[in-house]
Amino acid sequence: MSPQQLQKLVFVTGNKNKLLEVQDILKGTVDLVSHSLDLPELQGTPEDIAAEKCKIAANMLQGPCITEDTCLCYNALNGLPGPYIKWFMQSIGHEGLNKLLAGYEDKSAYALCTFALSKGPGHEPIVFDGRTPGTIVPARGPTHFGWDAVFKPDGFNETYAEMDKDIKNTISHRYRALEKLKTYLATQQE
Numbered sequence: 725m726s727p728q729q730l731q732k733l734v735f736v737t738g739n740k741n742k743l744l745e746v747q748d749i750l751k752g753t754v755d756l757v758s759h760s761l762d763l764p765e766l767q768g769t770p771e772d773i774a775a776e777k778c779k780i781a782a783n784m785l786q787g788p789c790i791t792e793d794t795c796l797c798y799n800a801l802n803g804l805p806g807p808y809i810k811w812f813m814q815s816i817g818h819e820g821l822n823k824l825l826a827g828y829e830d831k832s833a834y835a836l837c838t839f840a841l842s843k844g845p846g847h848e849p850i851v852f853d854g855r856t857p858g859t860i861v862p863a864r865g866p867t868h869f870g871w872d873a874v875f876k877p878d879g880f881n882e883t884y885a886e887m888d889k890d891i892k893n894t895i896s897h898r899y900r901a902l903e904k905l906k907t908y909l910a911t912q913q914e
């Protein structure tokens with residue numbers, strides 16, 4: 725596809741690292757414009773949170789946009805901390821995220837990414853999710869990106885933080901959700 729044909733999308737997020745990853749994954753397929761806003765997030769299912777966040781962003785921008793919400797879900801805790809991972813991470817850190825599972829044999833978890841796309845104010849957002857299963861481990865690797873250091877995806881020995889970015893970006897929850905978004909965008913262009 726030539727650069728002129730690239731579809732333009734506005735990604736609203738307050739998180740620089742997320743933006744970098746999404747730019748990397750969509751490179752060559754979508755012309756991504758970023759808009760930094762810290763959007764309010766309701767409580768509820770990951771889908772509801774992502775959709776509502778996108779509605780608010782579309783209203784604020786008065787135009788089409790995408791937003792993303794990330795969850796880290798422990799199987800032993802029926803999916804919690806889930807969408808509240810940001811606050812857990814800020815309050816109890818990597819060690820606390822491990823200690824939460826101290827009373828459980830099952831250390832398995834999944835990373836869940838939910839993108840929402842709104843065609844503009846008044847349009848119901850469309851939601852795309854991606855999941856990567858893994859295990860919660862004591863922190864390993866650089867610690868600058870959230871909980872990446874405590875999540876070891878299944879089939880790998882490294883944590884997300886230790887992995888080569890090029891590999892992470894082909895197996896991550898974010899990559900998987902963006903594949904669905906890309907497929908949807910391609911059908912819109914036919």
Ligand SMILES: Nc1ncnc2c1ncn2[C@H]1C[C@H](O)[C@@H](COP(=O)(O)OP(=O)(O)OP(=O)(O)O)O1
Binds near residue numbers: 736811
């Ligand atoms: N790939 C990732 N690996 C590790 N941590 C992540 C990843 N993506 C996001 N995080 C962190 C950042 C946040 O602490 C939390 C997700 O909360 P979330 O509300 O989705 O992000 P955010 O508030 O930083 O940005 P946004 O403005 O898009 O909502 O998980």
Ligand SMILES: [Mg+2]
Binds near residue numbers: 765810
């Ligand atoms: Mg947020």
